[in-house]
Amino acid sequence: MDYLSSNKILIVDLNTGETSEDALDDDLVSQKIGGVGITSSLYETYKDRDPVILGTGLLTGTLFPASALSVISAKSPRTGYLTHSPFTLKAGMELKYTGFDYVVILGRSENPVFLWLHDGVADILDAAELWGKDVWNTTDLLRKSMGDDLIQTLVIGPAGEEGSDLAQVCVNYWANGDCWGFGKVLGEKNLKAVALRGMGLLEISDAEDFVDQCFEIFEAIKGSALEGKRGVEDILIALGESDAREWLAPVVHRHSACYNTPYPTNTFIYLNEDPTTLTEPAEPEPGFMITDIGALLALKKSGLSAADAGHVLRACARRGVDPAAVAEIIGKTGQKDPKAIEQSLEGLQGTVAVPQGAKFSSWVPQNPIFGDFGLSGESSLRDWWVRRQAVAYLFGIHPIFANMSPELSEEVILEMVNKGTGLDLSQETLDQVIEDICS
Amino acid sequence: MRIDVDALKCIGCMACEMACGYHRDDAFALLASCIVVYRAREKKDYFGVVVKEEESLTIARPEGVEIKRIGVAEEAGDSGQKKEADASAKPMLLREPCDLCSDMKYGPMCVKICPVNAISLQDEGE
Numbered sequence: 142m143d144y145l146s147s148n149k150i151l152i153v154d155l156n157t158g159e160t161s162e163d164a165l166d167d168d169l170v171s172q173k174i175g176g177v178g179i180t181s182s183l184y185e186t187y188k189d190r191d192p193v194i195l196g197t198g199l200l201t202g203t204l205f206p207a208s209a210l211s212v213i214s215a216k217s218p219r220t221g222y223l224t225h226s227p228f229t230l231k232a233g234m235e236l237k238y239t240g241f242d243y244v245v246i247l248g249r250s251e252n253p254v255f256l257w258l259h260d261g262v263a264d265i266l267d268a269a270e271l272w273g274k275d276v277w278n279t280t281d282l283l284r285k286s287m288g289d290d291l292i293q294t295l296v297i298g299p300a301g302e303e304g305s306d307l308a309q310v311c312v313n314y315w316a317n318g319d320c321w322g323f324g325k326v327l328g329e330k331n332l333k334a335v336a337l338r339g340m341g342l343l344e345i346s347d348a349e350d351f352v353d354q355c356f357e358i359f360e361a362i363k364g365s366a367l368e369g370k371r372g373v374e375d376i377l378i379a380l381g382e383s384d385a386r387e388w389l390a391p392v393v394h395r396h397s398a399c400y401n402t403p404y405p406t407n408t409f410i411y412l413n414e415d416p417t418t419l420t421e422p423a424e425p426e427p428g429f430m431i432t433d434i435g436a437l438l439a440l441k442k443s444g445l446s447a448a449d450a451g452h453v454l455r456a457c458a459r460r461g462v463d464p465a466a467v468a469e470i471i472g473k474t475g476q477k478d479p480k481a482i483e484q485s486l487e488g489l490q491g492t493v494a495v496p497q498g499a500k501f502s503s504w505v506p507q508n509p510i511f512g513d514f515g516l517s518g519e520s521s522l523r524d525w526w527v528r529r530q531a532v533a534y535l536f537g538i539h540p541i542f543a544n545m546s547p548e549l550s551e552e553v554i555l556e557m558v559n560k561g562t563g564l565d566l567s568q569e570t571l572d573q574v575i576e577d578i579c580s
Numbered sequence: 581m582r583i584d585v586d587a588l589k590c591i592g593c594m595a596c597e598m599a600c601g602y603h604r605d606d607a608f609a610l611l612a613s614c615i616v617v618y619r620a621r622e623k624k625d626y627f628g629v630v631v632k633e634e635e636s637l638t639i640a641r642p643e644g645v646e647i648k649r650i651g652v653a654e655e656a657g658d659s660g661q662k663k664e665a666d667a668s669a670k671p672m673l674l675r676e677p678c679d680l681c682s683d684m685k686y687g688p689m690c691v692k693i694c695p696v697n698a699i700s701l702q703d704e705g706e
Contacts, residue, residue: 145608203608204598204693231594231619238610277623290620314623342609352602356686359595359693394625395642398593403695405591409625419588419643421626430625 142170142242144346144562145199150183151241151263153256155330156248160263165242171564175199175242177225177534178574180214183245184223191216193326195236195244195295195335198537199558202237202343202400204355206362206549207542209399211236212534213295217321218306220495226310226502227318227533227540230407230432232293234400237537238339250331255283259338268333275299275459276311277426283336295335298461299487301328307489309463315407316433316457316464318504318540320493324461346563354557361548362403367511372396372408373431376541377438379510389447392416394428402539403546407432410451429455434506434541439468449479456483465504466493496523500579501530505540512547531575581701583615583678583688585640587628589698592617596629596690596699603681603689611671614678615690615699629699634677 142148142165150163165179173179180196187194193215200208211233217224227233236244240261250265253272257264271279276298284292294313301308301324308324311317327333345351370379374393377385389408394416396405407430410416414427429451431437436457440450453471456479457464470491471482496503507526509516516525526544533543536554543549555566597613604612614632618639621627631638639646650673680701681688691699 202598204595204602206695234594290622340609340611342605342607342611344607348602348606356692359695363695396591397625397627398591398695401593401595401598403593403595405593411625420641421621422624424624426623428625 142167142562144344145203145558146343146562147237147240147242147261147341149241149261150243150245151258153244153246153263153265154248155246155250155254155265155332158250158265160265167564170199170562171566171570174535174566174571174574176210176537177212177214177531177578179243180212180225181223181578183243184214187245187247190247191249191326191330193246193323193330195246197233197237197242198535199562200554201537202234203345203561204352204401205538205557206355206358207399207402207539207546208537209233209402209539210533210537213310213319213323215321215323215326217323218325219322219493220499224321224500225534226321226323227504228295228310228312229317229399229402229539230293230312230315231400232295232312232337233537235293235337235339237343238341239337240339240341244335246330246332249329253331253333255334255336256332257287257336259336260340271333272302273299276461277314277459279334280313283334287336287338289338291338293337295337296461297324297327297333298459300460300462301325304328305462305489307462307466307491307493309461311458311461314458315430316436316454318502320463320465320502320504322463345561347560351557351560354560358548358553359403362546365512365546365548367404367545370404370511372405373434373437374408376406376434376506376510377441380434380438380506380508382438382441385441388441392428392447392451394418397430399539402542404542406539406541410447412448412451412455429458433464433504435504436464436468439465439472443468443472444477445479449477452479453482456486460486462486462489466491469493501527501534502540505530505544508544510541510545512545514547527579528575531578532571535571535574535578581680582633582704583631583638583680583690584700584702585629585631585638585645586698586700587640587642587645589696590617590627590629590640591696591698592619592627593695595693595695599689599693603684604676612675614675616672630672632672632675632677637672
């Protein structure tokens with residue numbers, strides 16, 4: 142692949158400690174498109190070796206709006222079959238610029254290691270000093286040891302090391318889309334983290350046209366239903382929590398967006414600092430960035446204050462445990478004391494409902510948000526959501542924003558990918574790939 | 581004219597940075613951008629935007645905009661302690677200064693692409 146691609150598939154063998162590279166073949170892209178289309182294909186190729194596959198979409202890391210997503214594909218300990226987890230913030234984009242479009246991680250390391258992907262180079266490095274550390278300390282140590290605060294990390298905490306089905310792969314310090322127990326999968330591989338940093342460059346086939354149209358889409362989005370809305374509070378309101386703004390107001394600091402995403406889906410709350418503070422706070426860890434809307438909503442419904450919910454979410458992230466699963470399990474107990482909830486995280490067990498045959502993360506709300514997608518009828522909602530997520534995971538589009546913006550239609554996305562790559566992907570190909578990955 | 585940034589409006593999405601990178605390299609890349617989202621204080625949620633200009637750096641922090649002349653040694657902060665620099669910020673002075681995308685039909689691309697209108701063009705004197 143010459144365009145919108147690094148043209149590399151990295152194969153990492155943790156058993157031998159060796160890596161190798163394959164080229165990303167145009168034919169594979171023409172047949173499977175990218176993202177979960179190709180991670181699913183690679184999974185089939187290597188499934189006898191317990192693969193964990195990281196993958197980017199063709200649009201990931203470009204100027205196409207909301208091109209923030211990369212994915213982790215693996216067999217989920219919660220479902221027993223192949224599932225996909227999105228990761229966003231700046232990490233999805235960063236993977237693309239490391240010089241690898243896909244990373245296939247095979248086998249199990251004898252000793253704890255981390256994978257360091259940077260500038261087309263892959264190193265498997267000793268993680269003895271990281272093992273046992275929580276998610277926050279691990280990211281801090283990785284950034285400090287390599288002298289770069291912008292390194293993005295996919296990290297497991299103690300929950301993953303201990304083999305909990307609730308363990309989550311976190312991004313830097315924060316929760317993200319892993320609701321499948323992939324933290325446990327990495328723990329079983331003795332893989333503490335994947336650190337990402339890249340200075341790569343993506344060529345564009347029809348650059349001027351591609352960028353022209355990106356600007357046009359941005360303009361359309363600016364004037365859309367999401368104009369003037371911000372953060373998780375407006376998403377919660379759109380989902381029916383009309384008092385969300387008042388509930389969160391005492392702790393909200395600022396809202397921020399994932400890479401090139403026109404809506405800030407993340408809200409930072411200050412828990413031990415005045416949230417109106419504008420200068421750099423003296424407190425090194427003043428709060429928490431809320432990235433999991435479902436978990437926040439469940440804690441709110443459990444009767445916690447926003448501050449108490451923030452403390453619980455922060456404890457989940459440090460331990461590397463899926464906060465939505467925690468909220469669901471804790472919700473059944475009626476426990477409202479955040480300290481008691483935090484103490485219960487160690488060794489927490491429980492089952493969490495997964496929709497039959499689900500492949501995509503429930504981290505993304507199940508409804509359209511702000512945007513009018515012309516839906517009618519309850520029965521079509523689930524089908525709409527699955528297809529919308531499939532498209533986002535195939536092309537590298539922020540999966541929450543995909544549910545906000547009808548401007549990012551399949552027709553527009555295909556047109557842009559063809560402009561950017563010089564390929565001729567058709568709606569029929571897209572339909573077939575979606576059918577394949579959803580079956 | 582110069583680029584002005586309202587860091588309080590900024591959502592840190594980096595669209596400006598990538599648009600600038602495209603202007604520099606005719607491809608998608610971040611290495612040469614003269615506008616950069618300052619995001620090295622992630623755990624503190626302290627972020628803003630830095631713009632490299634011909635003779636100065638515009639540093640748009642949440643608490644306000646500071647313009648530093650390039651080549652003038654950084655003065656000690658209020659506490660008297662010199663602030664620790666981020667390793668990731670060092671290449672900024674090596675980048676090409678902002679040319680307001682003079683050869684682009686769009687005008688300054690960062691202004692055009694910012695989804696929250698945090699970036700604008702200002703007269704030098706404003």
